[in-house]
Structure formats: structure tokens, C-alpha cells
Amino acid sequence: MEPLEANHWSSLTELGWDGFFESYFRRSLEESPEPSRSPARVVGEERGLFHLADPNGTFFGVIAGKLRYLAEERLDLPAVGDWVLCSREPNAERAVIHAIFPRRTCIKRKEAGRGTEDQILAANVDYALIVTSANTEFSPARLQRYATAVRNGGAEAEIILSKIDLCPDYDRLSARIQSAMPGIVVHAISVHSSSGLAELHERLTPGKTFVFLGSSGVGKSTLLNGLMGHEVMATQTISGFEDKGRHTTSSRHLFALPSGALVIDTPGLREFRLGDFELGLKETYEDIVALSDECKFSDCHHQGEPGCAVEQAREDGSLSEERWNWFVKLQKEVEYQKRRDSGEHGKNTKARWKKIHQQASQHIKRKRWES
Ligand SMILES: Nc1nc2c(ncn2[C@@H]2O[C@H](COP(=O)(O)OP(=O)(O)OP(=O)(O)O)[C@@H](O)[C@H]2O)c(=O)[nH]1
Ligand SMILES: [Mg+2]
Ligand SMILES: [Zn+2]
Known part of the structure; x- marks a missing residue:
């Protein structure tokens, strides 16, 4: 448990807090005042137990049942680096994490x-x-x-x-x-x-x-x-x-x-599969994106079409074959994940509706029981 003792922060700013999180915090207080809830940063995670830090020290936190219930995927649960809203009963060993602040990155x-x-x-x-x-x-x-x-x-x-x-x-x-x-x-x-x-x-x-x-x-x-x-x-x-x-x-x-x-x-990664990371791909290969903008046809596949700026650059050597091949490989992977994710998204929506229906029918059953 050494990370809990390894650090002390005397202010939220020292923990990385800034205007982005502050404005979200203020808005959330205006919308639903919960004076017992305060921000903390997730500084560690081990098997579902979170290490949290705020200016008072470091402490353990667990996810509130409601947050877990509403989470549709892992992205909806806290991760190291996140800012969370948590509450801590006096003398309680563990804080309860109620919400995750929007992530800047x-x-x-x-x-x-x-x-x-x-x-x-x-x-x-x-x-x-x-x-x-x-x-x-x-x-x-x-x-x-x-x-x-x-x-x-x-x-x-x-x-x-x-x-x-x-x-x-x-x-x-x-x-x-x-x-x-x-x-x-x-x-x-x-x-x-x-x-x-x-x-x-x-x-x-x-x-x-x-x-x-x-x-x-x-x-x-x-x-x-x-x-x-x-x-x-x-x-x-x-x-x-x-x-x-x-x-x-x-x-x-x-x-x-x-x-x-x-x-x-972080632990070393053996496998690093990309998701639907089109934005990141465009940034990493902005030279290739700029070349494609110069192709004669806006939907150019760079496979023998006339006026293809990418093929021209490959021929004159200004775009190396190695770099082109790296791009093609990652682009295929990103496109594959994009297709897969759009299928998954459909499934997620179904799962969400299933949850809503279940909640509604439980509510109706309870009403019948009470009346
Ligand atoms: N020669 C040399 N060895 C190093 C250096 N830095 C780390 N090592 C050795 O590399 C090995 C792996 O180091 P770690 O720091 O455990 O590697 P890691 O990236 O944290 O590995 P994981 O935690 O498994 O992801 C150890 O035996 C280190 O002594 C260095 O600057 N020079
Ligand atoms: Mg290591
Ligand atoms: Zn082209």
C-alpha cells in the first residue's frame, strides 16, 4: 500500500485541478447542492478498490451502487487520473464515489x-x-x-x-x-x-x-x-x-x-489494439492527410486513380513506402474497429433499454404491491 503513504498534496491545484474541473464542480453544485460531496483524484486502483487523494490526505474509495448500476461500460467507471465526487462519513474507512468529472483527456x-x-x-x-x-x-x-x-x-x-x-x-x-x-x-x-x-x-x-x-x-x-x-x-x-x-x-x-x-x-502492455481512433490517426499521419487533400478526386483510394497526390509522393520518394505501409495497417485496424463499434453501439442501446424496462416493471410491481 505504499502509494497511499508516498504522497501528500496540500491543495487541489497540486493534484492537477484547474478551471476546467472547477467550472464543472460549480455547475454541479448549483444544479444539485450536495455539501457532503467533495472532489478527489483517483491516484490508484487495485482490484476494484480506489486510492483517492485530496488536500486532507489519501484514502480508499468504493463506487456507489447507483454509479455502478448506471454504468453501461468500463468507460463509465473511474480510472486512475480521474476526478471524482465522493462523500465520507465520519470515521468511515472508505469514501463513496458518486460521480466522475468529465475527462479532459x-x-x-x-x-x-x-x-x-x-x-x-x-x-x-x-x-x-x-x-x-x-x-x-x-x-x-x-x-x-x-x-x-x-x-x-x-x-x-x-x-x-x-x-x-x-x-x-x-x-x-x-x-x-x-x-x-x-x-x-x-x-x-x-x-x-x-x-x-x-x-x-x-x-x-x-x-x-x-x-x-x-x-x-x-x-x-x-x-x-x-x-x-x-x-x-x-x-x-x-x-x-x-x-x-x-x-x-x-x-x-x-x-x-x-x-x-x-x-x-502503468503496467507494461503486451498487446496494444487501437479502437475507433480516426482522430489520432489523422494527427499521427497529418502529412498523408494533407497529401490526400491534394488528390484530384475527393474519394481517391490512392490506387491508380489519375491525379493522385499520394501515389505521386510515393513515386518521387517524398513519402516513404515504410511510412505509407504503417499508415495503411493502422487505418485498416481503425476502420475495422469503427465497424465493430457501430455494431456494439446498437447492442449497448438495446442493453440500456432493457435496463430501463426492467426498472419500470419493478416500479409497477412495487406500486401494485403497495396499493
Ligand atoms: N541497463 C539499464 N537497465 C535498466 C535501466 N532502467 C531500467 N533497467 C532495468 O530494466 C529492467 C526492467 O525495469 P522496470 O523498471 O521494472 O520495467 P517496467 O517498464 O516498469 O516493467 P513493467 O512494470 O513490467 O511494465 C530492470 O531489471 C531494470 O534494472 C537503465 O537505464 N539501464
Ligand atoms: Mg513497472
Ligand atoms: Zn489519391
């Missing part, structure tokens, strides 16, 4: 396996730091997948190239990332040799929320401990286990660095 993926639900990786994050290690794990294609999800959720993506002590020519890898993702910021670091850590500290703006994302074993928790100045998360004890499916971190937790920046550590 929300990074999601499709749940692992064959499921269709979206899973929240982190909420209300300003920047996602996608960690990739400068050895066997390195894959520009995977980084673009992560960046697409991050941008789709409204957050900004930057890359951390970790463990550069293991790779003497890590500059080549940085350059490779920058050519695969034009304009992206890359931080090359090593916790073991302390290189790049001071620059990263500078980058981590106080009051802003950051999340570490990346495969298992890339060094996310080691980096968090390095930035904190002491161990707050357990790390893999034997190096070289990456890509072998061994996960060290099993739940998400938000920490405040001594500088005041907020950082969420």
Missing part, C-alpha cells in the same frame, strides 16, 4: 484478447511519455500505435528512449524515431548512468500530469523511482526479462515528483 485501448470494450489507460493526462528501450524492444511501428492512441485521447505524445547505457549508438535510434514520427520530442535517458535525467526533470512541468506507457521491462518504474529519488514502485530484479511476458507492475498509480509534476506509472 482519456487514453484508451481496446481490451486485450478478443473483447470489444475500451479500457482506460489513464485519464486527465497532459502528456504521455511513451517509453521504448534502446535494445531488443525497439520498434518505431509500435511507437506510432501508442502515439495514435494518445493523440486520439486528446493528450500529447513524447518518446523516452531508455537504457541508452546499453546502446553506444543510441543517436541512430533517436534519429530513426524522429524520421518515423516527424516533429516528435525524444528524450534519451539512462537511469543507470543518470544521463538525460536532469533534462527530463526540466521537462516535467509542476501541476501537469504525465503517464509512462510502454512494453513490460522497458524501465518505466525504474525511471519513476529515479525521478522520485527513492523507490516507490518495485522493479524487475533480474535484467533481461523483457519480451518474455513477465510483468512487474500490476496496477496504475499516480505520484507527485518532488518538483510537483504528477506522474502515472
